Amino acid sequence: MKQTGKIRVKVFGLIRDKERLFVSEDYDSVKQEKYYRALGGSIEFGETSHAALQREFQEEIQAELTNIRYLGCLENLFTYEGKPGHEIVQVYECDFVDSKFYQLEKLVFFEAGNSQHKAMWIDIYRFKSGELILVPEQFVDYL
Numbered sequence: 001m002k003q004t005g006k007i008r009v010k011v012f013g014l015i016r017d018k019e020r021l022f023v024s025e026d027y028d029s030v031k032q033e034k035y036y037r038a039l040g041g042s043i044e045f046g047e048t049s050h051a052a053l054q055r056e057f058q059e060e061i062q063a064e065l066t067n068i069r070y071l072g073c074l075e076n077l078f079t080y081e082g083k084p085g086h087e088i089v090q091v092y093e094c095d096f097v098d099s100k101f102y103q104l105e106k107l108v109f110f111e112a113g114n115s116q117h118k119a120m121w122i123d124i125y126r127f128k129s130g131e132l133i134l135v136p137e138q139f140v141d142y143l
Contacts, residue, residue: 011049011090012040013057013065014142017102020121021143023134024109030082035133039119041111049090061109061119064097076136089136 015022015038023036041056043049050068057063069092076087096102107119124143127134134140 007086007088009043009049009088009090010040011043011053011056011092012038012139013053013068013092013094014038014071014139015094015096016124016143017121019124021124021127021134022101022119023122024117024119026117028080031079033133035135036122036127037135038139043090050092053090053092053094060111060117061101061107063101065094066097067093067095069093071142074136074138076138078135087136091139091142093142 022039024039025034025036027034039057039060040053041060043052047055050070053068054065057065071091071093074089074091076085076089078085078087101107102121105120109117109119111117122132126132127140128143
């Protein structure tokens with residue numbers, strides 16, 4: 001999300017457990033607001049979105065996925081840290097292979113550049129009600 005002037009191609013996996021969604025937490029210092037997003041990341045040249053989804057979960061939290069189902073594609077125009085961004089996002093629904101991930105309260109992980117992030121389960125109604133911000137905003141339509 002740091003590049004400007006380029007369209008980024010991303011993939012995200014929506015993982016639900018009953019009425020909970022597994023998301024990472026982040027903060028936009030310019031807007032001074034916390035937001036949440038599904039885990040995933042950039043699709044590399046020559047890589048399918050399905051393969052990228054599996055790779056990203058393995059790299060970020062060492063998790064294997066199963067029951068991977070394609071939900072759709074969305075376009076995300078946004079502002080992050082005061083800079084415009086543009087993404088094409090492939091959206092999948094999936095499950096964790098290892099049931100231990102469903103028992104976690106929080107999980108700390110590191111992304112490229114050694115930036116630290118937290119992933120956690122959040123009740124879906126908190127996003128639907130607008131209490132918490134889920135990005136891209138269109139993700140709410142998939143819940």
